[in-house]
Amino acid sequence: MKEIKTKEDVFKAICNASRLGNLGFFVGSGFTKAILENNTYYEAYTWAELLKICCEEMKINENILKNKNSYPEIATKICKEYSIENNITYQEAVRKMKCIISEKTNVYPEESVKEDYEKYFRNIPASWITTTNYDTVLENILGGDCISISPDGCFTKISNMIPIYHIHGVCNIPDSIVITNEDYAYMFRPNDYRQARLPFLMKESLVIMIGYALGDLNVITAVDWANNVYTNTSGEYDFPIVQLLYTDNPKQDPYVEQNGIVIFEVSDISKFFLELYEFSKDYNVEYENYISLVNSNVMYFNQYQDENVINNFIGNVDGVRDNKINFIAELPQEFGYVYNYFFTFIHSAMLALDEMAKPNGAFYAYDWKLELIIDILKNVPIKNMPNSFFGMLANSLNDVAAFIGYRIGESFAAGQRWDNEKSNLSEEVIDALWLFAKSSRHLYNLKSLLKNI
Template structure:
């Protein structure tokens, strides 16, 4: 699993949690309202004999309500109806939330677990589209800084940073609710939009409490993708869900946004698993801080290479030491690194290592031309091994996520390095229909000039 990478990002103070409604529902055993719950409650509060309610919502036949229009449009209509009655819909929403999320509705066992996790890891950045104050009032009330429009920021420069990017009940007028609100937020260059996309691009992101089809989540991911800056720094995105996610969906989100799915994991298990990796993560971060010594000595522990982030730190350390990435000294050390990483893929339950391995090969091929270097042949041997262990579809014993890495990041690599890899594909006998190398050849033909 990917818990070690998440634990390492927390230990290195580069982790952001993107928190949705499902988190509040977990903390309150379902008492917290979903977005459609908020809007249906608002429609009932209009006291117009359910006229607006029936125009906007319908029973889907399973005892739950469905919206007849996109929810931001429903909200726009409700805002107009409240205004006609001289009422403020955002104040109504703040009242609904505080009524349904309070000390009486919060699951105490979940609260203790969350409090312990965040008090141990308050360097995490919490970015939330939720309007409630669960984090600041209950989970970590004595050690936080709230960032929300119209809400004063505490002077203390420590504690859990909580970014209410869509507003907060602390200032109901800040709540982003309607189609107009979302349009303004998306096109307004303010502190919250800039901070949101900076965190998404420069830290490891863990998505909690959203469905993959969630409007808020997909809008944020699309905007982050459109505004993404170039450069070597890599961010990883993990999506945590209680249910199972089929391969088609996983492939789409991995290819489109680089999202790694951690399925069949509720929040209690997530907190436990990440906490279990804390000591190993500390050792990993310490090893990364001592990379200069490792490079000078020409040796590195295999355990220090288990994190996805290790390779980017290695490349940065080489550059910071004034060693060019295509210098013999770099290749001598990278030869050790790739060999040890390859060995990690041979361990039991090492599927995440196969994916790291593929990304590390792509990372190097994106940085320097490898043709006619002393490392060319060895690089291609590693590529061949990665290809033989990957699959286009889900096959037992093969890593389809490795294939997704090669396919989604194909054009990240220098063109001549891609040509080298295509020559390798044509020269070696990979398994037709399994490894997916023919798909890479097709992609290469289409993207040759990119």
Template sequence: MSYLDIAVALENKSLTLLVGTGFSMYMTDDSAPSWVSLLVECSQRLEDDLKTFNELFVTDTQSGRIRGKFELTICAQILERELFRRGRRIREEIASIIAQRVNIGTINNDHLLFIRDFFSQNSSINVVTTNYDTLFSDYILPENNRIFAEGVPVGRDNSGLNIYHVHGSIVNPASIVLTMDDYFRFQYRDSYFSRKLYTLLQETTVVILGYSLGDFNLNQILNEAKNTKVKGRKKNDIYYITRDQIDHAIQSYYLDTYGIEVIQESDLTRFFYEISENLETARNVVEAQRNIKTAILNGEVVKDDLKSRQSFDNIINCLVNMGMHLTSDRSLSFLQMVFIHKWELTQERSAWEQYVHFANWLIDLASEVPLRNTSFKDEFLGHVYSSLRKMSRELYLGFSWQAFTAWDSRWSEMLLDNRELIIEHIDQEYFDRINCIGDIKTRHDQSMLL
């Protein structure tokens, strides 16, 4: 179902791909250099009998992998100084290495044709990349794109694929963000690129491709986005695509901290294939979202139109735009029907995402509407009970740990009286034993003392 949500964002022209080095390596059968291999090649170009290499890097005796003895931005800073002493510029060396490693001779033609076909049909995507290469603009969609990079002229045609090189591009080597000083300047400079990056992260659905979860660039961007997040009705959806299996604890940390949902065991070929396969369904969902006003006026909604997690936000926005108070009997009666249908979706086969949606929708409502004195109070508590009894802190068959993470991490977002309403009515002994929901109540009680 996550693929459907991404496809819906694509159909709504609200999809951003955050692209890292792994994408370039996929496109070139690993010819494209990683960040550490870029710096290693720079050190080898010093021709000092590996003196600088040995000072900055170490080779693991078992895996043969090279890693920096220091943070790589510091290694880059040192290499910049050493190259400058020899009358050379590190960013021009970087551009030269990438040009040699990423070109038409190194690109996997099958991957190129497959990816080019996808983007040709879906050019409304925003591509935000920390890569320096020009894969997208020169090879994937060369005839229909606009490049945004420091010091690079922007085309006037307001169409095609928007490619944001937030850390610079080899088109203008001086723009490359590489050293510790560069990162500090980028982070604290109020530039077009930094503003655009965080706007896209907050206002669109974001899919992270080609990064490891421990990647410096990725975590620097996520931390800054978290710190600059503006609270609003729009919920930012972030997905991380990996071909590996990710430990439950790591998934839980990224979901709790950044709101990132991990889609594991999915390589890039499968990712683009699954999005394409879901586009027809996504078009139906988007059409249904456009008809929400009619559904509200008629007092009826089709269950299958509620499969996307974005549906509830669209319904709330439509009710508000129609001038209907969210506490009115008419609004709450419609929302009751929505929640009943959404719960029915959780009972379908392989519908675990629906449990997470259901929990988040209840939290969204309780974050905006005081429910104690409404006609919807008892129904709301019934839905909360249904959600809580199907969640678990740990991985247990038949229970949703992601629904638990939603309640656990977003508890404080709900209105105070709604939190107290829930606490008054849950079976405390049952949930203490099954879900450790007592932790939530304890934090709630402690917050009342502050």
């Protein structure tokens, strides 16, 4: 993961994750409040406000809200008191509360706001959305491009559909709503699907937390597991958790908290999305330009049968070899398919050099072949090379190794090049060559060459 120091770093990381299919949103009640701000018909409620409404509609003394218990514990107390006062079962009282909550959270954004956020989400598509909200505001924004998942459902991934996973339930299924202490106790059973799934989602994606202040025990646990239990890494494809933190006077640049979460302060969620949207347009232009560069290099490598192209590459005419090797060296792993074309091109160059070496006394060709192999091994990260490509280089080095030296029948220039360049090969490359040589019975020349390092 690249270090994130500026707002532009945050935006670029988000755009990269979206492009790679590794962007996820974790949405809390603050998001719905921002969406419904100044809404004519609907209002968004906090958990405390919902419990107050429940007390009013269930005719329970609101002094119960002053209790220092957690919200789930207060919800349980309200239901117990309601069941006693109305001579019904506790389960019926819970059902009553969940129906009230279902009704109050069945809200809709205004059309103009919906259109803005639909544009934002479509331009920077997420692979998944997890929410602690009961409402279906996100479903209203995304329309038919999403699938809503209740807590008892599996995390379904369908092509071109964004799964919205309601871990605390969804308003159109009252029984799914998680509100009482018992509901939470059920969630924390060791085999609960949600509890097992959340850490993996967070570990494998760049997660943007919106309207959420890390107060929910489910999410705190998932973040802890993602950071401290599942400690596997994937190098440049490690992604951070980015929390949008509401404040009246936001700092310009992000900062990293002790738990590794990147904090990005915002005073207006719509402004954040608008700025991200504008940034993504420039990012997409830059990305399309890079795609054009990739395609132009693929077209170049497809000229492997053109003798002039191959000879110019071998001779590094106008720096063409340096340019192509540097391109491959900096190629992100998601473009690994380009190696298929590069493999064929380099193999053709090796065959051309073998032909050049056939005339009597053409020892220069061995030097040129060694130069090409060393250029690639020095500059291209070995971890990015497909095994087949590295194997072709190792076999080519074995072939030319028989002609590297200062005896009759050997290329003095190649011997001089090897003496000058072998120390520039990384330890990782040397180890990989040794492993390749030792795994085969026929690479005697390569083994002999490596003994001199």
